[in-house]
Amino acid sequence: xxxxxxxxxxxxxxxxxxxxxxxxxxxxxxxxxxxxxxxxxxxxxxxxxxxxxxxxxxxxxxxxxxxxxxxxxxxxxxxxxxxxxxxxxxxxxxxxxxxxxxxxxxxxxxxxxxxxxxxxxxxxxxxxxxxxxxxxxxxxxxxxxxxxxxxxxxxxxxxxxxxxxxxxxxxxxxxxxxxxxxxxxxxxxxxxxxxxxxxxxxxxxxxxxxxxxxxxxxxxxxxxxxxxxxxxxxxxxxxxxx
Numbered sequence: 001x002x003x004x005x006x007x008x009x010x011x012x013x014x015x016x017x018x019x020x021x022x023x024x025x026x027x028x029x030x031x032x033x034x035x036x037x038x039x040x041x042x043x044x045x046x047x048x049x050x051x052x053x054x055x056x057x058x059x060x061x062x063x064x065x066x067x068x069x070x071x072x073x074x075x076x077x078x079x080x081x082x083x084x085x086x087x088x089x090x091x092x093x094x095x096x097x098x099x100x101x102x103x104x105x106x107x108x109x110x111x112x113x114x115x116x117x118x119x120x121x122x123x124x125x126x127x128x129x130x131x132x133x134x135x136x137x138x139x140x141x142x143x144x145x146x147x148x149x150x151x152x153x154x155x156x157x158x159x160x161x162x163x164x165x166x167x168x169x170x171x172x173x174x175x176x177x178x179x180x181x182x183x184x185x186x187x188x189x190x191x192x193x194x195x196x197x198x199x200x201x202x203x204x205x206x207x208x209x210x211x212x213x214x215x216x217x218x219x220x221x222x223x224x225x226x227x228x229x230x231x232x233x234x235x236x237x238x239x240x241x242x
Contacts, residue, residue: 001112001176003027003205006186008035008118008151010052011064012042012088013190013238016199017051019216020189027203035151035186036062036103036118039088040081041234042190043224049096061103062118062152063127068092069100072127080231087230113146114204121148133159133169136183147182147209149202155194156187156202156211172211176204184209197241 005024010017024032034056039045045068052059066072067085069092074082092100105124107116115121120128121142130139131153139148140161158170161181176182187200194200198213218238225235 001205001207002031003029004031004033004112004114004203005029006033006035006116006149006184006202006204007189008149008186008201009037009062009154009188009191010034010039010042010048011037011188011190012039012045012048013199013216013221014042014044014047014051015218015221016190016214016216017048019214020199020201021051021055023212023214024201027205029203029205031057033057033116033149034059035116035149036060037064037151038062038100039068039085039092040064041084041230042221043228043230045088045091046093046096048190049092049099053099058107058109058116059103060107060116060118061100061105064088065100065103069097071101080233083231084234087228108145110145115143115145115148117148117150119152120150127152129153130183130185131155133157133167137161137167139183140181146180147176147184147204149184149186151186151188153185153193154188154191155185156200157185158209158211159183174209176207176209182209187211191238192241195241197239 120130136159186202
């Protein structure tokens with residue numbers, strides 16, 4: 001199996017993205033895969049898009065990416081997220097807006113039987129949340145591949161379905177079995193929501209999958225957000241991982 005680093009939900013947090021990319025370089029993986037939401041919330045949308053374009057083999061669209069270019073109705077966003085996405089839309093370069101328009105919602109890597117999607121394998125364009133392990137059992141019928149990687153909820157997990165359909169959850173590490181099927185939430189690089197403020201990503205290699213965490217300079221990101229006039233709620237939650 002090819003080795004992969006799978007990242008999601010950067011949300012324009014350049015410090016977090018740089019910290020993760022440095023660790024990914026040290027891992028010496030074959031390919032970097034990005035599951036969407038390059039922008040929203042954070043202060044460096046253009047810089048993050050440029051890095052993701054340069055470093056990633058696959059880049060998917062997330063709901064904040066679509067919101068920034070008018071493809072998703074942002075009236076359903078919470079007020080803080082809506083303020084941030086309106087600021088993002090004004091800040092993005094024309095070139096990067098055009099790039100976001102080109103991004104697919106899903107990709108499949110047939111050679112390694114992997115399905116990639118931002119939200120969930122069921123109706124990806126409707127941005128369903130797949131937040132917790134117990135929900136995963138509902139989504140295994142929605143894809144044919146052995147492994148499905150998702151983001152969107154910012155809460156990482158690894159769930160395995162045995163050949164008999166029994167569901168097992170793994171904390172941060174699991175072996176990939178020939179007859180098993182898996183849903184892995186890679187968590188969030190730029191906006192973790194599981195109570196741990198460190199950036200999260202998934203590593204797939206040697207028939208194992210692991211959730212990894214990386215610390216970064218949160219204070220620098222917060223200072224940039226204040227300078228940009230982004231909401232205090234979004235600034236403060238970074239340090240809480242909520």
